[in-house]
Amino acid sequence: xxxxxxxxxxxxxxxxxxxxxxxxxxxxxxxxxxxxxxxxxxxxxxxxxxxxxxxxxxxxxxxxxxxxxxxxxxxxxxxxxxxxxxxxxxxxxxxxxxxxxxxxxxxxxxxxxxxxxxxxxxxxxxxxxxxxxxxxxxxxxxxxxxxxxxxxxxxxxxxxxxxxxxxxxxxxxxxxxxxxxxxxxxxxxxxxxxxxxxxxxxxxxxxxxxxxxxxxxxxxxxxxxxxxxxxxxxxxxxxxxxxxxxxxxxxxxxxxxxxxxxxxxxxxxxxxxxxxxxxxxxxxxxxxx
Numbered sequence: 001x002x003x004x005x006x007x008x009x010x011x012x013x014x015x016x017x018x019x020x021x022x023x024x025x026x027x028x029x030x031x032x033x034x035x036x037x038x039x040x041x042x043x044x045x046x047x048x049x050x051x052x053x054x055x056x057x058x059x060x061x062x063x064x065x066x067x068x069x070x071x072x073x074x075x076x077x078x079x080x081x082x083x084x085x086x087x088x089x090x091x092x093x094x095x096x097x098x099x100x101x102x103x104x105x106x107x108x109x110x111x112x113x114x115x116x117x118x119x120x121x122x123x124x125x126x127x128x129x130x131x132x133x134x135x136x137x138x139x140x141x142x143x144x145x146x147x148x149x150x151x152x153x154x155x156x157x158x159x160x161x162x163x164x165x166x167x168x169x170x171x172x173x174x175x176x177x178x179x180x181x182x183x184x185x186x187x188x189x190x191x192x193x194x195x196x197x198x199x200x201x202x203x204x205x206x207x208x209x210x211x212x213x214x215x216x217x218x219x220x221x222x223x224x225x226x227x228x229x230x231x232x233x234x235x236x237x238x239x240x241x242x243x244x245x246x247x248x249x250x251x252x253x254x255x256x257x258x259x260x261x262x263x264x265x266x267x268x269x270x271x272x273x274x275x276x277x278x279x280x281x282x283x284x285x286x287x288x289x
Contacts, residue, residue, distance in 0.1 A: 003089045003092060004084070004089065004092050004093060004096060006089045007039075007088070007090045007091070007092045007093030007094075008035045008039065008093045010042070010089060010090050010093075011035070011038040011041070011042035011090060011093050011094070012035070012038045014038070014042045014045050014046075014090075015037070015038045015041045015045075018045050019045065021244050021248050021269070022037060022038075022041050022244060024243065024244075024247065025037075025240045025241065025243045025247070026038065026240060028236055028239045028240045028243060029236050029237065029240050033148055033149070033150070033236070033237070035093070035097070036100070036101050036148040037145065037148055037240075038093075039093045039096075040094075040097060040103075040141070040144050040145060042090060042093070042094060043091075043094045044111070044141060046073065046090070047070065047073060047074075047111070047112065047115050048115070050066060050069050050070050050073060050115075051066060051070060051115055051118040051119065052118075052182060053066070056182075057118055057119055057182060057183060057184075058181075058182050058183035063119050063120070066119060067116070067119055070115055070116065074108075074112050076088070076091055077095070077108070078105075078108075080092055080094060080095030081094075081098050081099060081105070082095075084096045084099070097148075101147040101148050102147050103144050103148075104143075107140045107143050107144050108144075110135060110136035110140045111136050111137065111141070111144075112136075113136045114134075114135070114136030114137035114140075115137070117133055117136075118184070121133070121184075122183055122184050122185070123184065123185045123189055124185075124186065124188050124189065125188065125189045125190060126188050126189075127191070127218075129188065130186065130187075130188050131165070133186075134164075134165055134168055134169075137168060138164040138167065138168035138169075139161035139162075139164045139165055140161075140164065141164045141167075142160035142161045142162070142163050142164035143157075143160060143161060143164075145160065146160050149233055149234075149237040149240070149241065150233075150234060150237060151229075151232050151234075151237070152232055152233065152234060153232045155228075155229065155231075155232040156229040156232035156233055157229075158225075158229070159225055159226045159227070159229025159230075159232075160226070160229055162222050162223075162225040162226040162229075163222075163223070163226035163229070163241070165222050166219060166223045166226055166245075166248070166249070167248055169215070169219045169222065170219055170248055170249070170251050170252060172187060173187075173212065173215055173216065173251075173252070173255060173262065174251055174255065174262055174266065174267050175262075175266075176199050176262050176263070177202060177262060177263045180199060180200065185199060187199070187211070187215060191214065191215065194211075194214075195207050195208075195210045195211040195214065197210070197211040202263040203263070204259060204260050204262070204263065208260060209259065209260045212255065212260040212262075213260070216255065216256065219252060220249070220252065223245060223249050226245060227245070229241075230242055230245075248269075250269045251267055254268070254269065255267050
């Protein structure tokens with residue numbers, strides 16, 4: 001096995017272990033595209049792991065070291081894009097994917113900019129402020145994936161960004177407790193104040209449930225806009241995105257089923273459900289609302 005093959009194999013492992021929705025959705029793609037989904041996910045996962053490591057940002061004394069590690073990783077990534085043959089296997093795979101798929105490097109400027117924000121920003125006063133962060137941490141992921149998915153028209157562009165927003169907001173709603181442990185909140189402060197909810201209490205009281213109903217409705221609107229892009233994708237890509245969208249949005253259903261308690265345990269879509277959906281490969285592609 002070549003180093004490049006080993007790199008793609010490790011990217012697939014990282015996606016299977018940490019991004020199961022992406023993994024099962026990508027199963028519906030031809031292998032030549034599937035490996036690129038894995039590579040993009042792996043890059044984002046590894047960068048995220050740097051800023052989400054224990055005490056990496058919640059301990060002020062460790063922030064300079066975290067910043068240095070993120071900067072070093074970015075430099076390694078950029079060198080891998082220039083010359084994949086000189087990189088570690090995983091970054092060689094990532095660099096090869098960026099080159100072969102034609103992903104714009106400007107996307108990665110926004111992505112690493114958002115990762116840097118996690119070093120210094122603990123909360124977001126308004127929805128617009130949060131969208132500014134998510135531009136680089138979420139919408140841009142949709143943009144990175146589009147060249148891999150080979151859309152048939154520009155009509156897929158804005159919906160792909162909305163799907164990135166939707167996926168990340170779903171994560172934020174599910175992971176409130178984990179983010180608090182890192183010293184961060186990703187629900188706008190104005191929304192906490194509007195509903196009188198306090199995540200630091202870690203209790204799903206009436207105020208918290210009202211807040212979550214509001215955020216879930218906002219989240220589903222993003223998914224509805226994302227659905228408009230699916231008809232602009234070729235068959236396999238449409239099935240991939242439709243499956244990932246269906247599975248990810250089910251997290252919202254499970255938050256509701258838990259009576260909006262995201263503190264007691266982590267809400268999950270069972271792996272068997274993800275696997276069955278992907279293997280069948282017959283998820284109805286959502287029609288635009």
